[in-house]
Structures are given as C-alpha cells and as structure tokens.
Amino acid sequence: MGRAPCCDKARVKRGPWSPEEDEQLRGYVRTHGIGGNWIALPHKAGLNRCGKSCRLRWLNYLRPDIRHGGYTEQEDRVICSLYASIGSRWSIIASKLPGRTDNDVKNYWNTKLKKKAMPMPMPSGPARSWSQCVPSSLQPAALSPAASGSSSVDTSSSGGDMCFAAAGMYQPPHPMQGFVHVDSSPQTVLAPMPLDVPA
DNA sequence: AATGCTCCCAACCGCAACTAT
DNA sequence: CATAGTTGCGGTTGGGAGCAT
Incomplete structure (x- = not known):
C-alpha cells in the first residue's frame, strides 16, 4: 500500500546495456551499494532502466566476482x-x-x-x-x-x-x-531444498 | 564471396514467495 | 489479516557471431 510502482515499462529503456550505462550502474553500486531497493536504484543512479533490469545486469554481468565462460x-x-x-x-x-x-x-x-x-x-x-x-x-x-x-x-x-x-x-x-556430495570439501551441496514431497 | 543456418548469450517475461503497510 | 509492492527464480526469446554450403 502506498508504495511506488516498480517502473513504467513504457518509459524505461530496454534492450542491451551500453558501456556508459554499465559504468553508471557499477559506479553507483561501488559508492552507495545496492541499498536493498532495486526499484529505487535506477532513479538514484540516474539510469533510465527498470529496477529489475538493473538487478539482472548487476547480478549476471557487472558483479566484480563474475566469471564468464571457461567452465572446467x-x-x-x-x-x-x-x-x-x-x-x-x-x-x-x-x-x-x-x-x-x-x-x-x-x-x-x-x-x-x-x-x-x-x-x-x-x-x-x-x-x-x-x-x-x-x-x-x-x-x-x-x-x-x-x-x-x-x-x-x-x-x-x-x-x-x-x-x-x-x-x-x-x-x-x-x-x-x-542431494549429492559433489566433492570432498567440507562444504557439501546439501542446500536446503523445499522440494514438494508428499508427507 | 554471398547466403543461409546454427549456436550462444544477454535480456525479457511471467509467476510465486516474501515483505511492508 | 488483507492488500499491494518487491525480490528472486526459471523459462523463453531475439539478435549477433561464427560456421557451413
């Protein structure tokens, strides 16, 4: 109630990100952090993008620890x-x-x-x-x-x-x-899985 | 060299779960 | 407690690059 809508899809830019937009988003997150609100982030960062799009771009591409390709x-x-x-x-x-x-x-x-x-x-x-x-x-x-x-x-x-x-x-x-153990490290892959299993 | 085809990846869409009011 | 906003996730797709003919 009383919250701002996610974004106006008719007015925000869509499609591939330009290097300038990337740098804008990267710079903003670097100095201010994500701030826990992706909806407000593009406005604060001066980006004409949907918050959802910003989040996706950051998580999938701009994050500093991201590795692309070269799967072992x-x-x-x-x-x-x-x-x-x-x-x-x-x-x-x-x-x-x-x-x-x-x-x-x-x-x-x-x-x-x-x-x-x-x-x-x-x-x-x-x-x-x-x-x-x-x-x-x-x-x-x-x-x-x-x-x-x-x-x-x-x-x-x-x-x-x-x-x-x-x-x-x-x-x-x-x-x-x-779940399976994928390696011998202490960190197994026993992630919490809310699988729908009949009781 | 030109054209068509296939592959790959970034991004979008829609839904469900979660959270704030 | 009900409603609405936000976030996260998985499926799908459009377009560019590379390859084959």
Missing part, C-alpha cells in the same frame, strides 16, 4: 550431478559454483551440457551422454564397490536412462536424497 570439467560435473539430483534449480546450482550466476549456468546447460547429457538420436556416431559429463565416481554404477571398473560403464542402455535423469526426469525419493 569439475564445474561440468557439479552441474550435471546437481541437475540430476534437484533439477533446474539454477540458483542453487550456481551457488555451488563461485563466480557463476544462475543465468550463466542455465545458459551453459541449455547450450552445451544438455547436449552432452541427452543422447541424441543420431543415425551414426557415438552417443555422447551421461558418462561423458558426469565422472564415473558420480555415476550410480560406480557408487557400489563392485563397480570400480568405471571404464566398463555402458551408456548405451542404462546410461541412457541416466541421461534422462540428468535432463530433468529426476525423482528424488526423499528430500534429503535429492
């Missing part, structure tokens, strides 16, 4: 394994990858990893799938002691199923089972 194999594995566990919870997945944003991870998945994880119905050539984006140590077949010979993992049948799992057809049987 380790990061690929984290993304694939988390996607298999929790689905498209990009913000959570991104939170496990320092310097990555949810939008960046989402784009990376949609443009690259998904193709690796999804077996394409190619008429010829080897199918690239789960085993190629998730290390054998994270594959179910390798999780049992008996499956130490990861080189024998066959992705042509069961591996394909796991690819579907990686592509979103995951079914966490229990909230806590929806």
Whole structure:
C-alpha cells in the first residue's frame, strides 16, 4: 500500500546495456551499494532502466566476482550431478559454483551440457551422454564397490536412462536424497531444498 | 564471396514467495 | 489479516557471431 510502482515499462529503456550505462550502474553500486531497493536504484543512479533490469545486469554481468565462460570439467560435473539430483534449480546450482550466476549456468546447460547429457538420436556416431559429463565416481554404477571398473560403464542402455535423469526426469525419493556430495570439501551441496514431497 | 543456418548469450517475461503497510 | 509492492527464480526469446554450403 502506498508504495511506488516498480517502473513504467513504457518509459524505461530496454534492450542491451551500453558501456556508459554499465559504468553508471557499477559506479553507483561501488559508492552507495545496492541499498536493498532495486526499484529505487535506477532513479538514484540516474539510469533510465527498470529496477529489475538493473538487478539482472548487476547480478549476471557487472558483479566484480563474475566469471564468464571457461567452465572446467569439475564445474561440468557439479552441474550435471546437481541437475540430476534437484533439477533446474539454477540458483542453487550456481551457488555451488563461485563466480557463476544462475543465468550463466542455465545458459551453459541449455547450450552445451544438455547436449552432452541427452543422447541424441543420431543415425551414426557415438552417443555422447551421461558418462561423458558426469565422472564415473558420480555415476550410480560406480557408487557400489563392485563397480570400480568405471571404464566398463555402458551408456548405451542404462546410461541412457541416466541421461534422462540428468535432463530433468529426476525423482528424488526423499528430500534429503535429492542431494549429492559433489566433492570432498567440507562444504557439501546439501542446500536446503523445499522440494514438494508428499508427507 | 554471398547466403543461409546454427549456436550462444544477454535480456525479457511471467509467476510465486516474501515483505511492508 | 488483507492488500499491494518487491525480490528472486526459471523459462523463453531475439539478435549477433561464427560456421557451413
């Protein structure tokens, strides 16, 4: 009640950001901080942009700790394994990858990893799938002691199923089972997940 | 060299959850 | 407690760059 509307979409600028706008936003945040109010920020910073747009630009591009591209194999594995566990919870997945944003991870998945994880119905050539984006140590077949010979993992049948799992057809049987340990560091990926699980 | 196609990424849109009044 | 504003998230899309024909 009594609050200013978000922004007048008819009057704010949209589309790609210019270097001048970037510098304006960066400079403002550097000196004043975000201030906890993205709606008011563009006006204060002298930007003719929607607050939502400013927030997105800052979070996804201007933040000083942002890294673009150059995904490592380790990061690929984290993304694939988390996607298999929790689905498209990009913000959570991104939170496990320092310097990555949810939008960046989402784009990376949609443009690259998904193709690796999804077996394409190619008429010829080897199918690239789960085993190629998730290390054998994270594959179910390798999780049992008996499956130490990861080189024998066959992705042509069961591996394909796991690819579907990686592509979103995951079914966490229990909230806590929806998480996996992606590395050996003390910081596991056991993020709080409000998965809708019937009681 | 020109044209068409595909891929990639930045940005937008809409919705839901949260918070302030 | 109800309502309205704000924030955060995930899905989708438009346009540019690079590649293939």
